[in-house]
Amino acid sequence: MQKAGPQGEQKSASARPRQSGCRRILVLGTSLPAEDYPAQQVLSAYRLRWQIELAFKRLKSLLRIDRLPTHSERGSRSWLYAHLILALLCDEISRNPGIFPLKTCSNVIYI
Numbered sequence: 521m522q523k524a525g526p527q528g529e530q531k532s533a534s535a536r537p538r539q540s541g542c543r544r545i546l547v548l549g550t551s552l553p554a555e556d557y558p559a560q561q562v563l564s565a566y567r568l569r570w571q572i573e574l575a576f577k578r579l580k581s582l583l584r585i586d587r588l589p590t591h592s593e594r595g596s597r598s599w600l601y602a603h604l605i606l607a608l609l610c611d612e613i614s615r616n617p618g619i620f621p622l623k624t625c626s627n628v629i630y631i
Contacts, residue, residue: 550562579604585607588600
């Protein structure tokens with residue numbers, strides 16, 4: 521049974537009890553031969569793939585990289601490169617906050 525939340529999103533009435541029991545089990549399906557690819561290697565590849573998916577999701581949502589404001593190839597490339605550089609800088613700053621003191625960031629520039 522689905523219930524609408526305060527913002528209109530749907531939430532499952534029994535989502536929490538199911539989630540707590542499923543944290544111990546992860547089922548992955550693959551067509552790779554088991555003798556050539558041990559389960560640990562497949563799991564490592566899956567985890568890496570999932571991190572890549574999350575990175576693209578962050579790019580799309582935080583930097584609005586899913587919508588190009590231009591229709592020309594040259595303009596799209598320039599816009600995309602600028603946003604990818606911004607994403608790398610943001611990632612570096614989040615990993616090493618001391619390299620870019622926040623008190624010097626008084627102006628915000630939106631690209």
